[in-house]
Amino acid sequence: MTDEPPGGFLTLGDLEAAGAAKSARDVWEFVQGGAGAETTLRGNRDAFYRQTLRPRVLTGVDRIDLRTTILGTPVAAPFFVAPTAYQGLLCADGELATARAAGAAGLLAVYSTLSTRSLEEVAAAAPDGLRWFQLYLQPEAGVARRLVERAERAGYRALVLTVDMPLLANRDRQLRSGLAVDTPAPIGNGADVHSPPRALTADGGRFLLRVDTAATWEVVDRLREWTRLPIVVKGVLTGEDARRAVDHGASAVIVSNHGGRQLDGAPATLDVLPEVVEAVGRDAEVYLDGGVRRGSDVLMALALGARAVGIGRPVLWALAAGGEAGVARLLSLLEVDVATVMALTGRTTVPAIDRALLGAPRW
C-alpha cells in the first residue's frame, strides 16, 4: 500500500487521494462524476456547508454512545454503507472487502444488484454482518423475483428498491472517460441480470421514445407478494412520493438523488429531507444519502429527522486505497468523527440529536 501517507490514512481526504492515485482514470471518473453539469452533485455538499450546528457545552460527554437501530436491528452507528455498483472496479475483492469491513464494524451495508460478486458470495464473506439487498427492476419480472428470493435465502434483511433510475442519465464526465457506460464490469449476480437501460430508443414516430421499464407503484405491491422482507424505497425527493411509498407498505424511504448521478437539477437531499420526514411522520424510517463526508454531516441529517445516513463514494475511495483495510479505516474514521462532533455539540446519544442542534443557515 505504497500510496498510504506516513502515519496512515488520517482523514477521508487521504483515502480519496490514495484512491485516485491507484485507480485507472476512466474508473475514477466513473466514481467521482455525476450527471449533466454536476449541479446536483455539488449541491449535495453545499447543503451541508450551509447549515450550522449550535453546540451545547458542559453537558458531561464522558461516554458517547453512537449505537442506534435501523428497522429494529441494532447497529454500531447511525450510518451505513450505501449501495454502489461494480465495486470490483476499485479492488479485486470488490464487495467482499466491503462486507468484511462493514461486518466487523457492526454496521449495515447495502449491496447493489450490479455487484461484481454474487449476493451469495457477499453473504458468505461476512455471514454475521447486517446486509440489505438493493434491487433494480429487470426487463423480465422473473429475473427480479429470483434475485429477491436469493437475497432472502442468503440472509439479506431488507430489500432496497431503487426508483430513481428508470434509465441511466446523461453522465457527461463518464461518457467522455471512455469507460463502457452500460456494464463497465461483469455483474456477479448472473448473466440474466441487467443494468437499467442507457439509451432511449425510437418507437413508431421519431419523437415517441421508449424505455424498457414501465414501473409504477404497483411494483411495490408485487414485491410484497414475492417476499416478507421489509421494503425500503430509495430515491425519493418529495413528500408526496415518500407518503405514497409508505402507503404501499414501505418500511422506510431513502432520500437520495443517486449521488448527483441521475437527475441533474434535483435538489440537495439535505434540503428536501424535512419535507419527507414530515410527510412520513412516524409511519416509516427515513434515511438520506448524498455528499455525507463528515461527522457533522451525519449530525445535521439526523437533526433534520433522518434515522441514519448512507455513505457512498467514500467507500469506493477506501476500496481503491486499501481494500478491506481501507474500508475498515474509513468506517473507523467516520465513527470517531461522529463521536467527536457529538462530544463537541454536547450530545451523548443518538436520540439526543434533535432539531435544536441546528442554527441559522449561513445563507
Add this chain to the structure above:
Amino acid sequence: MTDEPPGGFLTLGDLEAAGAAKSARDVWEFVQGGAGAETTLRGNRDAFYRQTLRPRVLTGVDRIDLRTTILGTPVAAPFFVAPTAYQGLLCADGELATARAAGAAGLLAVYSTLSTRSLEEVAAAAPDGLRWFQLYLQPEAGVARRLVERAERAGYRALVLTVDMPLLANRDRQLRSGLAVDTPAPIGNGADVHSPPRALTADGGRFLLRVDTAATWEVVDRLREWTRLPIVVKGVLTGEDARRAVDHGASAVIVSNHGGRQLDGAPATLDVLPEVVEAVGRDAEVYLDGGVRRGSDVLMALALGARAVGIGRPVLWALAAGGEAGVARLLSLLEVDVATVMALTGRTTVPAIDRALLGAPRW
C-alpha cells in the same frame, strides 16, 4: 471532421469544443460574446442553475412523448432553432445546413433577416420543414415589406419581429476581436437589407443623439396589414410589453434578452418568464430563449409556462463542429436529454410538465 472526439459528439460540450477548435478566433468571439460586462449572458445560465426539479417516481415512463404544437403546428419536441445571424461564418453551407437538419428532425427553425443565404434558398433546402422568418425593421419600410412578402411566398409560417435591437449594443468582446461589427458577412437576403445600426450619431446638439429606427407599437399593426402570417414579438422582458404585443395582435411573444448580446443588465429570461406568462394568460403562446443548454433547462422553462424554448449559440457550435451533421447531432442529443429528464421526473407528455415540477430555488 478531425476534431470529432472518439465515439462522436456525446455532449453539447463536445460540440462547443470542436466548434471553437475549427473557428477563426474573431468569429468565435462574435458567437460566444455578449454585451458589456456579460452580466446578462452569465445571468441566463445562473437562472437555470438556481432552479431545482422535484422528480416524481414510479409513474410509468415507458413511453415518453416529446411532441407538442407551436401555433397549432405539430413539432417533434418543445424546442426550436432560434434565429441567429450570419450562420455562413461557421460553415460554408450556413443556414442551408441548419434547415436540412431541423427539417429532418421535424423541428421548427427560425431564420434571421441577416442570414448569409437568401430566405428562398433556405426554404428550398428543406421544403417540408417548418420555418419562420425573423424580421429586423429596415430604414426603408419598403425593404421590410418586400422581405415579409417574400417570406410568405416562400412558405414561412410566421413572422418573428425582433424588438430589442433598435441599435446594436456595445459588445466589448466583439469590438476587441477585430471582426467587422456592422455586417461581418454578406447578407443573403439582398444588398438593400441592413443590420440594425451600430452607432448613435449626433444630430444638432452634441448630446442629442439619433438612431435610424423610430419603431413604436404601430409597426405591429402595419405588419398585420402587410401579411396574414401570425406575428411573434421577440425580445420582450416585461409583462407590460407582452400584454401590449398581444393587444396589437401578436400570436406569441418570445421572452428573450438576445442571448445577453443587447442590454447588459437585463434580467435572466427564466426569471421574468412567470411575469410574462401571467400577463399574457391564454391569449398567446410564450416562448423563451437564452442559455438553454440541457433537457433540464427545457423542462424548467416549460414548467414556468413557456410553450417551447429556442436554441441559439449551440446551433452555431454544431454548425462549426460538423455542418448539417453537427446540427442533426445537436438536435438529437437535446431530444434524448429532454426525454431522459422527462423520464427521470416522471413526466411522459409535454402537457404534464407543470409548475409542481419546480422545487425551492437553491438560493
Add this chain to the structure above:
Amino acid sequence: MTDEPPGGFLTLGDLEAAGAAKSARDVWEFVQGGAGAETTLRGNRDAFYRQTLRPRVLTGVDRIDLRTTILGTPVAAPFFVAPTAYQGLLCADGELATARAAGAAGLLAVYSTLSTRSLEEVAAAAPDGLRWFQLYLQPEAGVARRLVERAERAGYRALVLTVDMPLLANRDRQLRSGLAVDTPAPIGNGADVHSPPRALTADGGRFLLRVDTAATWEVVDRLREWTRLPIVVKGVLTGEDARRAVDHGASAVIVSNHGGRQLDGAPATLDVLPEVVEAVGRDAEVYLDGGVRRGSDVLMALALGARAVGIGRPVLWALAAGGEAGVARLLSLLEVDVATVMALTGRTTVPAIDRALLGAPRW
C-alpha cells in the same frame, strides 16, 4: 500613444489597460487601491451587478436626449467628472487635460483641493467649462477661506465639501506600493494647503488619540458665511446625515464612500442611495459616485433617484492612457453607452428614467 490598441480605445477596459501600461506601478496602486481589505471597493461594483433593468420596447427611440441640469445649469449628460487628487501623477498636464476635455464635452467637472495645478490654471484651461471646487477643510481656517474665495473668483460655480475624510484611512495597497502617502505630488493650490492628516498622534495618555480636524456641522454654516456659492456635501451615506446637510443649507449631497478609499466596511453607494433620496425629498439634489463604469450603471443610479453620477478612477485611467484626448474619448464612450442603454430600455429623455426601470435584484 503606442499603447492604444488598433482601432483606438473602444471600451473603458481599453483605457484602463493602456493606463496601467503607461503608469508607474506605485502610482497605479494609488489609483486602483482602496482602504483595508477593499471590501467596500468591490461592493460598489457588486451593487450594480445585483440590479436588473426592465427594458421597454417599441417606444420610439429615434432621438435620445441625454441633457439635464445640475443645480440648474444645463449639462450634456447626467454624469460629471468627480474630484480626484494629484491628476499630475497620471499625465503631465494633469487637471488641465481634464478641464479641456470636460469643457469641450459640455460636462461638469469637479476639481480637488489637492490638484497638482492651481485652481486658476484649471479655470484658464477651459474658461467656459462648468466647474466646481472640492474643498478639504484645513488646519488653519484662513487657508480654507482663501481657497473658497479664490474658487469663487475663478468662476467655480459650487463648493463641494468633502466630509468623509477627517483623516486618511489605512490604504493597505497604497502603503505597500511605496508611494508617499501624505502628499504624493506637489499641491498646486499653494504651499499652505494640506492633505487631510494621515496619522493619529498620541496626546496625553497613550490611547487618547488626536486628529487635526474638529469639524462639525457648523463648518457648513461657516462656509455659507464665506461664500454665496451653493454648497454640496460629499461623502454622505445615511439619510440622517443627508437630511442634516440640507438643514444646514446644502444645495445637494453626494452619496459617496470615497471610491472605497476611506471607510472599508461602508456600504455600496447604490445600496444606500434610496435612503438618502427619501430623506432629502425635493429639498436638494442627490448625486452618487463609486464604481460607475457603464451606461447601465448611470441609469440604475438615476432610476433610484440620483440626479447625476460622478466618474472618478476612469478619468485617471484616461489621463494616463491619452491625456486630454484620452479623457475626451472616455467621456464620449460613456455618452454613447448611456444613450445606447436609454435606447435599449426605451427611455428617450433623462426624466423618463424612473424607478419602474428596475427589476428584481439578482440576489
Add this chain to the structure above:
Amino acid sequence: MTDEPPGGFLTLGDLEAAGAAKSARDVWEFVQGGAGAETTLRGNRDAFYRQTLRPRVLTGVDRIDLRTTILGTPVAAPFFVAPTAYQGLLCADGELATARAAGAAGLLAVYSTLSTRSLEEVAAAAPDGLRWFQLYLQPEAGVARRLVERAERAGYRALVLTVDMPLLANRDRQLRSGLAVDTPAPIGNGADVHSPPRALTADGGRFLLRVDTAATWEVVDRLREWTRLPIVVKGVLTGEDARRAVDHGASAVIVSNHGGRQLDGAPATLDVLPEVVEAVGRDAEVYLDGGVRRGSDVLMALALGARAVGIGRPVLWALAAGGEAGVARLLSLLEVDVATVMALTGRTTVPAIDRALLGAPRW
C-alpha cells in the same frame, strides 16, 4: 529581522507574511489551520465582510478615546490578547514576549494553560500588566486546582474556563502537517498538566466511546469554591449556555468557536453574538473572538454588544515575525486602525459605538 519589509510592518498582512516566512511549515499549519473542512474558520471572516458600517460625518472627531474597562479594570482599548497555546513554537521567548508587549500597551492578555512558559514566568515578565489565566480542566481535579491557586497568587485577575474543548477536534490540516498533535511543545506549567485528550477510546462495546472529561456546569460551581477570582466562560455559542454560565456565577462569557479549530460547522461568532448578548442582558460582560483582523471588525462586534474582542492568530503571526517588537507593532497597528475607523464613523468614545452603526448586511 530580515523579513521585515522596507518601511517596517505596515499592516497585519505584513506580519502574517513575515511570520509565515520565518516559521517551520508544520508550525505554520498548526497556527493557521482549523478543524475539518475549515468551514467555520472561513465563516468567522465572512461574517465581518457581510456587515456594513453606517458612518456619521461632521461629528467632531478631534479626540478619539479608545479606553474602556473590562470587568471593571481600565484598559487602553476594547481588544485583548486571546489565549493561544504553545507560543514558544513561534519565538524563543514565547509568552514572555507577548506579556511584555501587552503590558506596555496597557492591554489585557489571557494566557493559556498550555503556555510554553510557566504562569509565574509570564507574570514576572510584565508584573504590572493586566493578565488572566485560561484554564483547561484536567483529568485530576487536584492539578486544575493547583493551577488556579498558582494563578491567583501570581496576580492573574480572572479565570477563563474554556468549555468548547472536551476533546481535541479533527484538525485535518494539522494532522497532515506532521506536527505532534497532542503536545507539540513542552507545557511550561508543569509535567502534570495535560492538553485536552485527542483520541476517543473504546470502552466496553466497540461503539461506546469515552473521553476523559465529564465536566458539567457543576465545574463552575467548584471553581468558585477554589477561588475568589471572577470566572469567565469561554466557548459559548448559544443564548441558553450563556445564560446558564451567568446563572452559575460567571462574570463574563466569551463567544468563541475556538478560532474554527474545534467544531467545524459551528456558526460565525459575530452571527450568534446578538443572541448571547440578549440572553445575558446586563448580568455579565460578553466578549468575542474569531477572525478579528481589522478596526472595523472590532467596531462591528462592539456595535452588536460585545464589550471587547480577543485577538488570537495575529499575535502568533507577530511573535513569529518579530517577537516582542512584533507584538508591540501589531497592537499599535490595531489601536490606530480602531481609532481610524472610529473617526471615520463619527464615534469618539467606546460607549458611542452602538447598534445604529450597523447598516443592512451585504447579503
